[in-house]
Amino acid sequence: MQEIELPLRGEHIPLDALLKATxxxxxxxxxxxxxTAGEVQVDGQVELRKTCKIRAGQRVTLGNQAVRVVADGEAGEG
Incomplete structure (x- = not known):
């Protein structure tokens, strides 16, 4: 599985914006x-809320790609 690391600016990012940004x-x-189609998971659970607030420490998965959200300044440390 391919994993992308996304440094988070601020407290959260809406799920739909995260998918577009990455x-x-x-x-x-x-x-x-x-x-809406149920193809996106947050921390291993299907998430149907388009603007679900994604925070540092969470992992978003779509197909064989994953995004690990880290606090700004922590990129590359994990």
Missing amino acids: GLAPSGGTAKQLI
Whole structure:
């Protein structure tokens, strides 16, 4: 599984924005469709809320790709 590390600026990022920012979805509309279809998992559980607040320490999975969210300044430490 390919894992991307995303440094978080601020306290959280909405799930749909995370998918777009990491390139897992080419647009916000596609991100929302993927979430609604149940294709996205947060910490191993299917997440259907498009604007679910993703915080540092959480892991988002779509297919064979994963995003590990880290606090800004912690990138590369884990």
